[in-house]
Amino acid sequence: REQYWVALFNSVRYEIEGNGGPQAQLLHRKVPLEDHVIYSGNLFQYIEENKKWRNRFCVVPHNYGLVLYENKLAYERELPPRVLINSAGYKVLTSVEQYLELVNASLPGITPKSGNTPILKCPTDFPLILWHPYARHYYFCLMTGKEQEKWGAVFQDCVRHCNNGISEDSKVEAPAFTDAVRMYRQSKEQYGTWDMLCGNQTQVLSNLVMEELLPELRNAIGPRLKGKTQERQRTWIQISDAVYRMVYEQTKAQYDAMVAKCELERPQMESSIRTDMDQIITSKEHLASKIRAFVLPKAEICVRNHVQPYISSILEALMTPTSQGFAEVREVFFKEVTDMNMNIVNEGGLEKLVEYMEKLSHLAFHPVKMQSCYEKMEQLKLEGLQQRFDVSSTSVFKQRAQIHMRQQMDDALYTFETLLHQELGKLQGKDELCKSIQRILERVLKKYDYDSSTVRKKTSLWRFSIPGDGELLHPTLIPPLWQELAKFQELIFEDFASFILVENTYEEVVLQSVMKDIMQAVKEAAVQRKHNLYRDSMVMHNSDPNLHLLGEGTPIDWGEEHGGQPEAEPAADKRRRAKQVVSVIQDDEGALSPEPPEPRVLFGAAVSAAAGGAQPKPLREAPPKCLALGTSDLSLPRYFIKNVIQMF
Numbered sequence: 001r002e003q004y005w006v007a008l009f010n011s012v013r014y015e016i017e018g019n020g021g022p023q024a025q026l027l028h029r030k031v032p033l034e035d036h037v038i039y040s041g042n043l044f045q046y047i048e049e050n051k052k053w054r055n056r057f058c059v060v061p062h063n064y065g066l067v068l069y070e071n072k073l074a075y076e077r078e079l080p081p082r083v084l085i086n087s088a089g090y091k092v093l094t095s096v097e098q099y100l101e102l103v104n105a106s107l108p109g110i111t112p113k114s115g116n117t118p119i120l121k122c123p124t125d126f127p128l129i130l131w132h133p134y135a136r137h138y139y140f141c142l143m144t145g146k147e148q149e150k151w152g153a154v155f156q157d158c159v160r161h162c163n164n165g166i167s168e169d170s171k172v173e174a175p176a177f178t179d180a181v182r183m184y185r186q187s188k189e190q191y192g193t194w195d196m197l198c199g200n201q202t203q204v205l206s207n208l209v210m211e212e213l214l215p216e217l218r219n220a221i222g223p224r225l226k227g228k229t230q231e232r233q234r235t236w237i238q239i240s241d242a243v244y245r246m247v248y249e250q251t252k253a254q255y256d257a258m259v260a261k262c263e264l265e266r267p268q269m270e271s272s273i274r275t276d277m278d279q280i281i282t283s284k285e286h287l288a289s290k291i292r293a294f295v296l297p298k299a300e301i302c303v304r305n306h307v308q309p310y311i312s313s314i315l316e317a318l319m320t321p322t323s324q325g326f327a328e329v330r331e332v333f334f335k336e337v338t339d340m341n342m343n344i345v346n347e348g349g350l351e352k353l354v355e356y357m358e359k360l361s362h363l364a365f366h367p368v369k370m371q372s373c374y375e376k377m378e379q380l381k382l383e384g385l386q387q388r389f390d391v392s393s394t395s396v397f398k399q400r401a402q403i404h405m406r407q408q409m410d411d412a413l414y415t416f417e418t419l420l421h422q423e424l425g426k427l428q429g430k431d432e433l434c435k436s437i438q439r440i441l442e443r444v445l446k447k448y449d450y451d452s453s454t455v456r457k458k459t460s461l462w463r464f465s466i467p468g469d470g471e472l473l474h475p476t477l478i479p480p481l482w483q484e485l486a487k488f489q490e491l492i493f494e495d496f497a498s499f500i501l502v503e504n505t506y507e508e509v510v511l512q513s514v515m516k517d518i519m520q521a522v523k524e525a526a527v528q529r530k531h532n533l534y535r536d537s538m539v540m541h542n543s544d545p546n547l548h549l550l551g552e553g554t555p556i557d558w559g560e561e562h563g564g565q566p567e568a569e570p571a572a573d574k575r576r577r578a579k580q581v582v583s584v585i586q587d588d589e590g591a592l593s594p595e596p597p598e599p600r601v602l603f604g605a606a607v608s609a610a611a612g613g614a615q616p617k618p619l620r621e622a623p624p625k626c627l628a629l630g631t632s633d634l635s636l637p638r639y640f641i642k643n644v645i646q647m648f
Contacts (some may be wrong), residue, residue, distance in 0.1 A: 001261075001262060002145070002180070002472070002501060003175075003176040003177070003180040003183070003501075004172065004173070004176040004499075005269055005498040005499055006179070006267065006275065006499060006500070006501055006504055006599060007171075007172045007173075007175045007176035007177070007179070007271050007279065008172050008269060008270060008499075010175070010497040011171045011172050012270060012273045012274060012277070013273075013281070014171075014372070016274075016277065016616060018529075020257065021417050022450075022454050024412070024451050025447035025450050025451050026408070026411035026412055026415045026444070026447050026448060026451050027411060027414050027415045027418055027616050028414070029410055029412055029414040031258060031410070032062075032362075032364070032365065032410055033648070035062075036062055036362060036365075037060065037061055037062070038062065038064065038074075038154065038157070038365060038367070039058075039059075039060040039062070039149075039154045039367070040057070040058065040059045040060070041057070041058060041059055042055055042062065042072075043058055043140050043142055043147075043151060043187075044055060044056070044123075044124075044140060044141045045057075045083075045138070045139065046069060046139035046141075048234075053123055053141070054269070055071070056069065056070070056071075056082065056083075057069045057070070057071050057072045057075055058286040059075055060154060060158060064087075064158045064161040064372070065084060065085060065086055065087075065158070065159065066083075066084070066158060067081045067083075067084055067085075067164075068081055068082045068084075068085070068089060069081050070082060070340075070345055071456060083138075085130070085138060086199070086200050086203075087130060087155065087159045087162045087429050088134050088159070088162035088163050088165055088199030088200070088201055088203050089133070089134075089135070089163070089196060089198050089207060090130045090131060090132050090135075090159050091130070091131045091159075092128065092129075092130060092152060092155045092156050092159060093127075093128070093129040093131055093134075094126075094127065094128060094129075094148065094152055095127065095129075096127055096129075098117070098120055098129075099120060099127075099129045099131060099137075099470075100118055100119065102131055103119055103233050103237075103567075104233075105179045106133075106233070106236065106237075106240075107115055107218065107222055107225075107232065107233060107236050108453060113331065113518070118230060119212050119230040119233050119234055120139060122139075122599060123140050123141060124141045124143055125145075126141055126145055126148035126490070127139070127140065127141045127148075127416045128140040128142065128144040128148060128151055128152055128155060133210075133214075134206075134207065134214065134241070134243075134244040135240075135241050135245075136238075136241040137237060137452065150367075150368055150495075152244070152365045153367040153368050153371045154368075156367070157365075157367040157370075157372070160374075160399050161403075162198075162199060162402065163198035163199060164198075164399070164400075164403050165198070165199040165200035165201075165203065166178065166200060166201060166204070173201075173259065174258050177201050177346070178197070178260065179504070181194075181197065181204060181205075181208065183503055185208075186503075188299040189487075193393065193396050194396075195393050195395060195396070196208075196211065197396070198209065201255055202248060202251050202255055203248070204250040204459055205251045205255060206244060206247045206251050209247045209286045210243070210244055210247060212240065213243070213247070214240065215635070217240075217243060218236075218240070221236075221238070221239060228571055230615065237506050252336060257335055262406070262468040269498070270351070270646065273499065276495070276496070279493075280496050280499050283493050283495075283500060284499075284615065287488060287491050287492060287500060287502070287505050288508065288509055289552055290488060290491055291488060291502075291509050292296075292487075293509060294484075294488075295506070295507055295509055295513075296509075296513060298397050299509075299510055299513040301511060301513050303513055307514055308514075308516070310523050311514075311517050312521055314382070315521050315522075317380065317381065317382050318397065319400075319456070320379075320382070321376055321379045321380045322377065322380075322401050322456050323377075323379050323456060324376040324379070324380065324545075325373050325374070325376035325377045325401060325402070325405050326373075326405060326408065326452045326455075326456060327376075328373040328376050329370075329408060329409050329449060329452070330372045330410075330445065330452070331446075331597035332363070332369065332370070332372065332373060332396045332409070332447075333363070333413070333448070335410050336360055336363055336369075336613055337360070337416065337437065338485075340353075340356040340357075340360060340437075341358065341434050341437045341441075342436065343357070344401065344430065344433065344434060345430065345434055345436075350424075352435070353433065354435045357417060357522075358418075359419075361413055361414075361417050362413075363375045363409065363413055364406050364407075364409035364410035364413060364427070365406070365410070370405070370406060370409065372395065373402075373405050374405065374408075375404045377398045377401050377402050378398060380397060380398055381394070382394055388519045393484075404455050408448065408451060408452050408455060409453065412444055412445075412448045413445070415444050415446045416440060416441065416449060419443065419444070420436070420437065420439045420440055423436050439512075445629065449454075456593070457522060471480060479535075484505060485502045485506055486502075488502045488505075488506075489502055500591050536567065
């Protein structure tokens, strides 16, 4: 509640003063995945109630939830799903050993004896486990390493998206909430990064409660658990999940009530802010000057001894993998568009363009194709700096950068398809179409280079020091004088006390003391060619004045406009053939089974059977039939498929 009014004041002030940054050159898609499914297919789930593995049809809709159905038919008939999973806060594990290590650490004092049956046995060598420190765990397995790799990328994408559950569109509630959580943790002398700041507001608050509650719960209940080691572990997981659910329900009710109350009072408070804006700013600057005079001598010593020597190292450690990741995004975008252009030259004109553009437009949300970009960020290491700056994990930095990579890819794709769509009416013939695609590609790449430079500066160079983002410098700068702030409260006029908080002002003053050194490091990084950054003096203003007007139009549906599709389908057929970013086509009759895998049908025999011959005898394990986005994910080369079709 305290932070809400401060955030409201900052929002209104920003609106009035208009202190915006560089204008983005790329367009931003408003509803990226409307009517699309990210992924769907069969996999095995371990059912804890009967301790058996069951085949499930899993659908990942546009909101990145994991939805498990009894089978594909149940999904098509719109029957209720078996399980709905919000994966915020989860870790994706690919081995039982990793999982057992975490489970054994969750109940100190319980060490499984050698030879004891572990808590989980997987019928194949390719498990996928969703582990959460407080909530229920989910166990899956696949038949092949390739399937495990693909589903693993999908699960990681779900976790990444769900962790980013606090919408940045809310200019008041979101910053108020994150600042409130940080201030609360600092009041408990916890100044470093926090791994469980993930999910929506209720999930974050539940994690905050569980962080304090779980040790007490473990000490009270742990010694009373009976049975074998694995039974005690299983019971403890169930207890933790039950408590987490109770905490979540109560937290949600209280948080929603608080937000509703603030929203009710907001019009009156906003009116007061607009009326007294100048006086509030003057009062805040007066408070800041007093805090600055008190803090600066000590802060400068702290910065000189404990922060300044490490700024360059921090920036380099953050910048290198981030630059590599964004460079990979550019490379993937360039390759996919170039491949599409070559295929249009070889195979046809507008009809092929429509087919490829329907797939290309959702490339940013293809977990497998984007994996090479995300993997660059996994190389991030803060060796030697992690303990010094109280960074419990680098995952917060990695996931934020990966989210920005996906957004920049989608912005580039949306800009490309908008410009191409505008040109289509003017083009005649295949040659003109291909030349136009090449020109638009070069144009979009220039815009991408500019925007990605701006984003990387924010995520990797200076934003790491801003409250609520990376918080790398918080543990060093904030604690020394934190407890001496009460005496400054009397400097705030009572009428403005809701909009000015001493703690927030103190943070701003302290971080300003180090900003000069950070910005100097930014300028030095900008001239290094390996990072491919634009200097601050290079600003692109309205290079395409009409482009942003195009982005405000109706979303492009390539299939409807140029594909010549028939009349609308019935709802059931539409659901069955829902467009998918990554499409897995599996035969329900040949559903996966924990039993020894079925033999594989030789490709030639399969062609023979398709021609009407006798059903061939299976000879080897059958691979899942899989068609992924674009052309480069096909399991067989295109020329090979063509030759086989011609032979057939």
